[in-house]
Amino acid sequence: MSIRCDIYDRKQYDIWFAAAPYAAASKPAKTLRQWAADEGADIVYNLALFNMTGQGSDRYGVIKGRTLQYLKAKGKVCGYGGTAERLSLGSENVVSGWKLAIKDGKVNESLGKSDRRSRNMCGLLTDGRYIHVQTSASHTEYEVAQCVRDRYDVKLLFVQDAGGSTGMYRVSDGYLFAPEKEGANGRPVCSVVCIKRKNKTTTPKEENKMSKKVFIGVGHGGSDSGAVGYMVEKKANLVMALACRDYLVAHGVEVRMSRTKDEEDPINEEVRECNAYNPDLAIDVHNNSGGGDGFEVYHTLNGGTGKVLAQNIEKQIIKIDQNSRGCKTRQGQRGDYYAFVRDTKCPAVICEGVFVDTKADAAQAGTKEKQQAFGIAYAKGILDTLGIKYDTSTAKPAEPVTDAETQAAITKVQKAAGLSGKTMQYLLEYEYGVELIHKLAAAVKYSKNSPSG
Known part of the structure; x- marks a missing residue:
């Protein structure tokens, strides 16, 4: 699924809602870029906090959504009296939205299951962190909620709006996420979620380190077992990918995986999700078949950072005593043959660890520990490419964190x-x-x- 889940620790970030009086005759909507400038925020998301009425409620006080009128009735003035006012994020006002998506880890069964659009949701995880969910492709409310529930421990998640109301603007690099774009600065909207890092000027080195992002595609899954021989490829791929993720996270890199368990994971969804995440680098973890022997890695025909990444990973693989068949490219009718290399917007490679149908080669990754060693080697190659230091001693690396x-x-x-x-x-x-x-x-x-x- 092409989905971005941005998570913010409220100890590290100030998070607030801001709104303009939507009911005013002039409807003073502003672009996301303008909202960021006016609020002094690092990142803004469209909130879709509409000024409308409604009936009915649940234990979280949702009356056709936490609308402006309802907030005013609770003494939370936001966007009334002709001035835009901030609304704090707190337990008394979790988010503002018009439909409950998830409560205590359970998906609302009444969510839409037919209408397909880009989606916009926000809420809180069980550990108190704020989560904002957006999709760039056409999905139903129910599909998005299920995907988020499967990946995170969610306390509350609310549906905001869809279509053109899905948008995010990041000040640092001018990045605009707008699946149904209206203008170069984002759609003019009347309410936003504002994010700003605390003590930003005192931690530039740490912030730069944390800004590195990596996407890990996990080959095959679900009904697609991948290659089968002396091991099942989809299972080995996941063990390697999880070890790679844990090693990267331990070194301050943000990571997103295409899957963290055995589930359907088609390549077109991997590519869409990777592009929506906008990482610095991406790898797709696979294992081989066809009676060969050794590791190989594919990068783009254009070389560049992708080729450097491939070479750095190959060096680490050789260090764990797996022979290499080399860093390779493959020509197709549309340029690069492989979609993960061709269609991802960031430098990307495909790693083929061992041949699962060659007994001696499969033995190189025949145990969980050996598969984790491959994942850690991939991670070290990634860190080398990103310029991030790690322990280069010969001591056995720490065991990857169990999910x-x-x-x-x-x-x-x-x-x-x-x-x-x-x-x-x-x-x-x-x-x-x-x-x-x-x-x-x-x-x-x-x-x-x-x-x-």
Whole structure:
């Protein structure tokens, strides 16, 4: 799914809503660029905080949305009296929107399932961070909500609007995200979410480090197993990609993955999601078949940073004792043959770790630990390309962080069965250990004798 989920820690960012009096005869709408200038914000999103009436409510006080009239009734003046006034983001006023999308991790089943447009949603994660969700392609409300729920622990998410109301403007580089663009500065709107980093002038080095973004495509998934031989490609791809992500995040890089579990992941969606994320670099993690031997990496015919990235990754792969078939290109009718290299807007490469149908080569990535080593090698090649330092000692690198879903499953199984940490580690090192842990956790959930019910 082509979707961007921008997340902000309120300890690091000031976040507020701003609105103009939509009911005024002149309808004083401003472009996103102008809103950013007037509010002194680093980033602004269209909020679609309409001045309209409605009936009905739920426990979060949504009356056809947290409209301007309803906010005024609660003593929150925003956009009345002919002046634009700020509305603070707080527990008493989570977001402003007209339909509940997710509450406590559960998707609202009444969301639209047929109308397809670009989408705009915002809310809070369970850890208190603010999330703003936007899509660049045509999706239903329900599809977007499901996608967000599957990726994050969501406390509340509200639908804003769709179509031309989906937009974001970033001051630092003039980047405009406007799927249904109206003008070079964004659609004129009457309300926005404003984001500004706190103490910006005192942490320029840290901010620059955190500004690096990488997209990781995870080849195949769901009904598409990829190559099958001495291992199943889609499973090995995910282990490698997760290890790559965790190593990058540990070094201050922002990362988005095309999938973090076994699910459908078509290449056209990977490309759209990558472009919507607007990363500095992108890699697509695969493994090979066809009876060959060794690692190979594909970059664009045009060379440039993509070629440098490929060469840096190849150097790291050789260091973990996997031979290389080289850095390659492939010509197609439209230029580069592979869509991930051809259609992504940033420098991108495709990594083919091992041949899964060659016994000796597959053994190079035959365990979870070896697959993680590939992922870490990819990450180091990425960091070399970005110019970010990391530990170059020969000591064994730290184990990648286990994703939250798997860690929850481990805790549940260990507690229910009374297993030691060493036993759990043994299970996880089994080729299909993670999958087994998730199955056991599901069984524990439905067991009457389970401590968790």
